[in-house]
């Protein structure tokens with residue numbers, strides 16, 4: 001039997017834009033009502049080609065889904081449940097910004113069917129939060145987590161390593177506070193400075209405000225140890241979970257289990273085709289008003305590319321990939337330096353090889369960009 005599928009819904013509205021963010025978002029919410037109507041149309045169109053499939057995860061991502069009125073969240077989830085075969089125990093995640101969270105809203109989300117909230121904490125240090133234009137402070141983030149936890153929702157918290165003003169000690173303290181707040185899932189991202197000209201420039205001009213790359217690497221390895229001691233499984237490069245708390249929806253991306261993607265800029269893998277919607281609201285609305293999905297990319301994934309994707313995505317996971325598949329790919333690769341590099345990654349302790357699987361070690365996760373780009 002096929003593994004149950006997932007559905008991603010992109011909600012692009014944000015109150016303000018954070019200094020480091022390159023996601024497809026807008027701070028102009030004048031189109032919001034029309035956008036929700038268009039999403040409901042898109043659900044209707046897509047459901048016709050997915051009637052026979054079972055789904056066990058929905059992910060409302062953004063942007064800032066927590067800004068959506070709770071009646072819209074309920075209407076979207078209700079429409080999804082009516083249109084698709086969604087398991088009663090499905091994981092339904094909503095991404096939230098701490099400053100939006102309050103007890104009545106948390107209750108409304110739970111009553112609408114949300115089971116898990118992924119909160120963009122980023123840091124528990126106020127100078128770091130204000131340096132990148134976050135609207136909340138550390139106290140607000142703490143309150144948001146306790147309100148959500150009282151409502152019985154599963155919690156995931158995002159932190160960023162590499163923020164301006166961050167030190168090894170302040171980062172460790174943020175991890176500690178996240179753990180004390182009782183989250184079962186943690187996502188830690190290295191700040192991608194190339195996504196923001198202003199931050200990239202600032203890092204060049206005032207390097208003292210930032211941890212060096214070497215210091216970040218030490219902090220990160222320390223973090224792996226700390227979370228490991230606390231019982232968190234480092235199951236993907238940027239993700240840790242307590243038992244039973246892995247992100248079911250996100251795992252589908254790394255395991256190439258088909259997921260639908262609705263809303264602007266949403267990507268999907270469906271029937272071995274990769275598709276993406278347009279990234280701009282106006283043509284998205286126009287397309288759906290005219291009764292068609294506003295697709296900007298639609299291409300078949302051939303057998304070779306599937307194998308390559310299984311390697312690049314699978315190596316992101318602690319469980320790694322099938323050794324036979326990886327080694328036969330390396331043996332056939334046009335890049336004739338790859339076999340020697342494969343051996344040197346093992347010698348350097350970046351890759352661990354067992355009789356049937358290959359996976360990145362913690363140090364390998366840290367250098368994963370350099371390794372994974374060799375398979376692209």
Ligand SMILES: C[S@@+](CC[C@H](N)C(=O)[O-])C[C@H]1O[C@@H](n2cnc3c(N)ncnc32)[C@H](O)[C@@H]1O
Nearest residue numbers: 020021062063064097120158189190191192195
């Ligand atoms: C879709 S985003 C936004 C979630 C939510 N709107 C928020 O800001 O709290 C999901 C996560 O990506 C991470 N992120 C966004 N931009 C990043 C960047 N340039 N470098 C590293 N992590 C980033 C943040 O941790 C953020 O919480």
Ligand code: SF4
Nearest residue numbers: 014017018021062063
């Ligand atoms: S980080 Fe979150 S709130 Fe900030 S601009 Fe990006 S999506 Fe919006």
